[in-house]
Amino acid sequence: MAVNKVVYGNTTLVDLTSDDAMATDIASGKKAHNRTGNQITGTLTFVTYYTGTSDPSSSLGSNGDIYLKVGS
Amino acid sequence: MPTARLIPSTYSFSNTNYLTMTNADNMYENTDSDTYATITNTQTGTTTYYIYIKGFNFDDIPSNATVSSFSVKFKARESGLSTSTSYRPYMVNNTTTITGTASMPSTTATPITFTGVSATWATIKGYGLNFGIRISVRRSSRNTTGYLYVYGAEIEVNYTVPAATITSTLTGNGTIDPLGAETVMVGDDYELVIVPANFSDPVTAKRDGTDITAQLVFHNESDTVSAIPGSDVTTGFSESGANFYQNSSTSSDAWLRYAIGHSAESPYSTTNTSNTYVKDSSGGSSSTATGWMNYPFDFSDIPPGAVINSVQVKCYGARENATINNQRVARVGLYSGGTLKSTVQDFTSTSNGTITISSPGTWTRDELEDAQLRFEVGYYGGRLLGATWTVSYSVHNYTYTFTVTSTTASTIDVMIGVQDALYWKNNGSWVKVLKGYKKVNGVWVEQDITSLFSNAQNYKKGA
Numbered sequence: 364m365a366v367n368k369v370v371y372g373n374t375t376l377v378d379l380t381s382d383d384a385m386a387t388d389i390a391s392g393k394k395a396h397n398r399t400g401n402q403i404t405g406t407l408t409f410v411t412y413y414t415g416t417s418d419p420s421s422s423l424g425s426n427g428d429i430y431l432k433v434g435s
Numbered sequence: 436m437p438t439a440r441l442i443p444s445t446y447s448f449s450n451t452n453y454l455t456m457t458n459a460d461n462m463y464e465n466t467d468s469d470t471y472a473t474i475t476n477t478q479t480g481t482t483t484y485y486i487y488i489k490g491f492n493f494d495d496i497p498s499n500a501t502v503s504s505f506s507v508k509f510k511a512r513e514s515g516l517s518t519s520t521s522y523r524p525y526m527v528n529n530t531t532t533i534t535g536t537a538s539m540p541s542t543t544a545t546p547i548t549f550t551g552v553s554a555t556w557a558t559i560k561g562y563g564l565n566f567g568i569r570i571s572v573r574r575s576s577r578n579t580t581g582y583l584y585v586y587g588a589e590i591e592v593n594y595t596v597p598a599a600t601i602t603s604t605l606t607g608n609g610t611i612d613p614l615g616a617e618t619v620m621v622g623d624d625y626e627l628v629i630v631p632a633n634f635s636d637p638v639t640a641k642r643d644g645t646d647i648t649a650q651l652v653f654h655n656e657s658d659t660v661s662a663i664p665g666s667d668v669t670t671g672f673s674e675s676g677a678n679f680y681q682n683s684s685t686s687s688d689a690w691l692r693y694a695i696g697h698s699a700e701s702p703y704s705t706t707n708t709s710n711t712y713v714k715d716s717s718g719g720s721s722s723t724a725t726g727w728m729n730y731p732f733d734f735s736d737i738p739p740g741a742v743i744n745s746v747q748v749k750c751y752g753a754r755e756n757a758t759i760n761n762q763r764v765a766r767v768g769l770y771s772g773g774t775l776k777s778t779v780q781d782f783t784s785t786s787n788g789t790i791t792i793s794s795p796g797t798w799t800r801d802e803l804e805d806a807q808l809r810f811e812v813g814y815y816g817g818r819l820l821g822a823t824w825t826v827s828y829s830v831h832n833y834t835y836t837f838t839v840t841s842t843t844a845s846t847i848d849v850m851i852g853v854q855d856a857l858y859w860k861n862n863g864s865w866v867k868v869l870k871g872y873k874k875v876n877g878v879w880v881e882q883d884i885t886s887l888f889s890n891a892q893n894y895k896k897g898a
Contacts, residue, residue: 411897414859419872419879424897429887430872430879433859 365400436503440465441590443567444490449530453478454486454572457724462488464587466510466546476516476572476581483522487530488588489567493560499622500594502556508548509568509588511540515581522571526552529565539571544586559590597621600844607851608632612740619839628740629833629849636852638833643845650835654738657829663698664730664808664822694730694810694819699749699789702821712755712765714816723761727811729770732824734803741830746795748808750822754782756815765817768809769795771802782817800828857884 367379382398389395389405397403412429413419419430442465448454455475462472474486488509496502507526518539526535526549535552549568559566568588574581602616609631619625629651631638639648693713697703715726737743746769754765759781769777769792776796783790798806803826810819835847857868871884888894 407893409893409895412894413897414861418870419874421877421879424874424879426874426876428874428897429894430874431857431859431868432870432872433861433866433868 365396367396367398367400436593436595437500439495439592439594441491441493441495441592443488443588444492445564446489446567447487449485449487450478450482453482454484456486457722459724462585462587465589466508466587468510468587471511471544471584471586474572474583474585476574476583478574480577481517481574483571483573485530485569485571486583486585487527487567487569488585490564491566491590493563496560496592496594497596497620497622499620500596502592502594505556505559505590505592506548507535507552507559507568507588507590508546509537509570510544510546510586511570512542512544512584513540513582514542514584515575515579516540516583517571517573517575517581522573524549524568524570526554527565527567527569528562529567530569532569533562540583544584556592597842599839599842601625601839601847602844603627603847603849605849605851607636607849607853609636609638609851611849621839621842624836624838626739627835627847627849629835629851630740630831631833631851633852634831638849638851639853640835640847640849642847647835647847651833652738652835653833654741654830656738657744657827659825659827660734660737661698661823661825662732662734662806663824664695665733694752694821697821699751699821699823702751702787712812712816712818713810714755714812714814720814721762722814725764725811725813727809728819729807729809730819730822732803732806732808734806734826737800737803737826737828738830738832739800739834739836740832741800741828743798743800743803744827744829746798746827747825748777748792748795748822749789749825750782750792750808750810750819751787751789752782752810752817752819752821753785753787754815754817755785757785758815759783762813763815764811764813765815766811767792767819767822768811770805770807770809771798772805772807776802779811787818787820798826857887 369377379396379398379400384395385397386403386406389407391405391408393405395403410427410429411424412431413424414431414433416433416435418432442463444463446459453476455477457473459472461470476484523539524537525532527533533554535549537547537549540547570583572581572583598618598620600616601619603611603614605611605614612628629638638651640651641647693703715724748769750767756763766779766781768775768779776798777792778794780790780792808822858865859868868884871882871887872879873882
């Protein structure tokens with residue numbers, strides 16, 4: 364059973380009930396807990412972009428990445 | 436609301452033995468005119484004769500116009516005519532009276548409006564060139580010569596036409612024509628001419644936000660083109676005058692239009708032309724009355740915005756009488772619409788030959804839209820067998836043309852030397868992105884930077 368709040372005596376040790384992070388807010392594959400205390404796995408994806416003043420090197424980046432050639 | 440005043444262009448008499456006309460051109464005006472044509476009734480008697488004033492140009496009203504009202508009027512005065520209401524003016528279809536009468540002219544020149552006009556505009560227009568105004572020239576006394584002086588006549592038409600507002604804007608260095616809001620009638624073409632200050636600058640355009648750059652037509656040429664008298668007789672050929680004829684057995688109408696479709700270099704016929712002249716006999720041998728024919732020339736293939744470098748016009752023909760004076764007229768001139776653009780030049784020989792108009796004038800591309808050669812003849816006339824109109828032009832521009840099909844407003848944004856750009860902020864400064872790439876199957880492929888990023892995607896800077 365998931366736990367989202369821990370109280371010891373009159374002291375609250377852990378309280379996730381006000382958290383608002385969701386799987387879509389967390390980088391893909393990273394693990395965390397939501398406000399119900401359940402573990403969630405991030406689904407947020409990014410496209411990586413690179414910049415430079417010359418043409419991109421063939422060894423740079425992965426498929427789907429972007430390269431911006433900018434003025435110097 | 437637009438108003439048009441359609442004026443007459445021809446007339447006829449119920450009797451040609453006793454009725455004569457001088458200065459007919461003076462009555463081919465609206466009722467503001469202060470000059471007049473004179474109709475004389477020479478018969479000793481009180482027979483009722485008429486003049487029928489006709490030839491109103493209904494083409495001046497756009498075909499898709501909605502006519503809200505119209506009135507028919509003329510301006511005239513009389514001397515020695517019967518002004519009895521029994522002989523009052525009528526509107527006519529050819530010579531048949533239709534509903535609508537007016538009071539007889541008095542001795543004072545005054546515009547007179549027809550009343551009781553019950554026919555609709557469609558009916559009046561349907562009569563075409565047969566619609567006219569009949570005015571009596573019956574003498575009041577058998578022994579007193581009667582005169583009718585006609586200053587002008589008109590059908591005043593109030594109408595509306597569906598139209599759209601097309602607004603063009605320019606960003607960058609150069610010119611566009613038109614610039615700003617333009618009202619274009621539905622069914623007409625909208626034509627935009629773009630001239631960049633530097634032709635190395637890119638030119639792009641959007642219409643209502645949609646890119647239309649691919650539809651811009653680039654013109655970069657210099658050329659010389661020639662045209663001959665157009666064959667579009669219905670709308671392009673016009674004539675003004677009375678009793679045109681030629682003194683051979685050929686029908687006069689054919690002779691009037693003899694030059695149509697023929698060049699100065701290869702005229703329709705150079706033989707069997709003796710005794711075949713076009714002339715205006717309306718005023719007799721001592722009259723200075725002249726008539727004319729306008730021959731249209733088609734230069735629509737010259738791109739819009741072209742600069743007209745030179746014009747040359749050659750005409751092939753002859754005059755009837757070797758003497759050149761006010762009764763012996765056979766001459767040509769160049770017109771744009773109703774405006775004379777050149778010197779007027781006489782045929783100088785009674786033998787067929789070519790004349791070149793010495794000062795053809797300075798022309799613009801727009802003026803060539805309505806290019807006309809006018810052949811004017813007097814009592815002793817002449818013949819025009821062919822003509823060649825040559826134009827040299829150069830053009831360096833972009834054009835965009837479309838037909839307006841609805842009253843929906845439209846906006847065209849032209850950008851010269853301005854491209855959609857992407858900037859990247861680096862160390863506090865914006866840097867222009869020169870190129871954008873995307874890695875596809877292990878290879879960097881250049882992309883259109885305007886579509887490189889998407890709102891639906893997240894991005895992070897790579898190391």
